[in-house]
Amino acid sequence: MKTWHWATLLGLTLITVVIQLLVPYTKPSWWDKIPTFYVVYGFIGCTLIIFVSKWLGKLMIQKDEKFYDNF
């Protein structure tokens, strides 16, 4: 990732947040009223998906590729 990539992504985010602050909200759910809600939800959600799944994998789901060979 080059610097201008990061700048574009963060710039886009900034624009959306400014719009959220200026334009009245129109959707029915309470979380839509919170500016930057989806910023936080996107980042935390993605992190959670990665780590919880990995943890479940280590706990019981992932097995050696030969697991079924002698089943």
Add this chain to the structure above:
Amino acid sequence: MITFNIPPFLFFLLGGLLLPLIPQRLRAGIFLIPPLLSLWIIFGLEQGTRVAVDFMHFELIFLQVTNLNWIFGIIFSLISVIAGIYALHMDDLRQQVAASFYAAGALCVTFAGDFLVLFLGWELMAVASTFLIWARGTTEAVATGMRYFLFHIFGGVLLLGGVLLHVADTGSLELTSFASGESLAAWLILAGVAVNVAIPPLHAWLSESYPTATVTGAVFMSALTTKSAVYVLASLFAGWQILIFMGVLMALYGVVYAVLANDIRGILAYHIISQVGYMVAGVGIGTEMSINGTTAHAFSHILYKALLFMGAGVVLYTTGKSKLTELGGLYSKQKLVFWLYMIGAFSISGFPFFNGFISKSIIVASAGYEAMDVAALLLILASIGTFLHTGLKLPYWTWFGQDSDLTPTKTPTNMIWAMGITAFLCTFFGVYPWLLYDKLPYPQLYNPFQLYHFIEMTQLLIFTYIAFWVFRKKLAGEPYIAVDFEFFYRLAAKGVIIIAYKPVALVDNWLGNIYAGFTRSMKGLATFFIFNKCEGALDKTVHYLLPKTIVQGGNSLLKIIRGDARDLTSAMSYILILTILLIFVSLLRMIT
């Protein structure tokens, strides 16, 4: 426009029957004719059209056009054309015939007006699609195909059980929608349909067979089985609240497993479960808006999922590899394939101006309008996972990441064309959704192009991307398999073998002893008769004819057991279906 009220599945059935008679070099092209004809016929069909045949006091309705099934018929035919183009380079007759019958089954289910025709289509799909797995030819494919087949037959029996109870209760075969938890018959039918929808724990057939199927077969499979079942679910079980719970569970279940999957088509298969979860939840919510959402999302999903499977199929076809641990660094050699795949990935992730954006959001919004906050939030969480895997993990570790030094062979032009057409459609419906919205079952009031919808998706996607970039090393493929419910299928099979083997061995032993005793006594009896003629006759029977027949029978049985399991199962499947049909017909007679 002149309209013909012909059940569209007949074209595919006829196509499948005639394909073996057509010279090999024309066959792949001729394969496209039935879906094109079907598409043309369905375009002309008007709502309420009905074609029925009287059969043993029942009316079998082979064609019944409703505001719901028309659009499913269109997309099933359209995707068969596209998948046929994708398979133009292939000359495997088995796959061509199997795919034709498979599509025939799906269209039979879609336009069925009664339970018996629905069931026939259902079973045809199960049998035909199994051959698309077996055609891969590997030992794993034979075993997986067998499990797939048995599981679908199990689902078919549940469905049949429900249908029989329903007919016994109401005396009618006609398709009717059920009120939530209405009767045992409804529950049984739901269970049978749930197998094809792949609701956990009945889903493992999907995640293990789609990565194992042939390159072109998987494209058909990704489109037909689950979505035809979604149609049945939407027409029979709208408003069953349990489906909201199951749908959300599916959406998240697929996401968790996609983190752990190493096979690229395995990741995509788990995302079918996840995406179908949205549709199931939409059926469960049961409002006009959510049923519209389910229909629109099935339409979009078939397009982008086929595109994704085609992309992954090209990778497998050109490199022979499908595991993330064995792939990487292919971008410079497959730029066009990568970008076409990414259009599918943008679509499934709900990027603005791609077709996921205009369909998935209807379901999430309808959950919001019904104040189902938890369901809506969890469905949004699942959509984060969708972008993470199909849009980031899979393409990053396949076309970028560590260079695998693989040199892919040339991609057949027809594969690129098929991907191009699908990518165009994904974008077209994303930019101009009204063409789809106008054909939805109910008036479509939802407008996806709202400022807040753009803001939501922009923030969500950017920060999912940033989290991926931070933790991307964690998402590299790992040389493990993720054990799912197929573990229990295998365990059950093992149990059956153990339980069945001992009594069978015991009985066999016992019969053997009796037979040995019988021959000994007959021999004794024979020697007792001193008359030549009599002795000769007995001798011939006891020592020669009888054992010979038994030995011959045993040998042919052994041959079947040791020999090609595929021949046996194909024969058995037809016998099984025939038996089920006979039972069905005789029960119908009893009832009437």
